[in-house]
Amino acid sequence: MAARVPSAEGSPSGPRRSGPRRSRSSRAQLRFSVSLVDRFLRRGRYSRRVAEGTPVFLAAVLEYLTAELLELAGHTAGAHRRQRIAPVHLRQAVRDDPELDRLFGDIVSSPGAGLPRLHSALLKPWTVRTWRGRTVSFGEDPGHPR
Numbered sequence: 001m002a003a004r005v006p007s008a009e010g011s012p013s014g015p016r017r018s019g020p021r022r023s024r025s026s027r028a029q030l031r032f033s034v035s036l037v038d039r040f041l042r043r044g045r046y047s048r049r050v051a052e053g054t055p056v057f058l059a060a061v062l063e064y065l066t067a068e069l070l071e072l073a074g075h076t077a078g079a080h081r082r083q084r085i086a087p088v089h090l091r092q093a094v095r096d097d098p099e100l101d102r103l104f105g106d107i108v109s110s111p112g113a114g115l116p117r118l119h120s121a122l123l124k125p126w127t128v129r130t131w132r133g134r135t136v137s138f139g140e141d142p143g144h145p146r
Helices: 034-043 054-079 087-096 098-103
Strands: 127-131 134-138
Touching (some): 034 054
Antiparallel strands (some): 127 134
């Protein structure tokens, strides 16, 4: 058996690297892990073969969607004078954006906090009470006679 002779482009184990190792995520300038997406694609058995650029593209799409959603949720939280993003802000951001609403239309989120917009049929009926001689109204019904 003949010994392997290194070629001009590298050693017998592969091409020589001129510098420190870089991850696929850093090469693609992504924050999401390309290797993790690749592992999920391969272990999920979605297809027999996975192309080299598939996990890079999928990681980029996931990163873009996450950034878009967090930006809109941050604006929603700021509109409610909050510094932290809560699940209700995420749901509000998805519902207010038509493209995200279409994308996440079939997803049911956990009923954590109540949604700010409720159908008028679900609200309590309009009531007017007197308290210490003053009229106090509960609910909002602009068509109700006072």
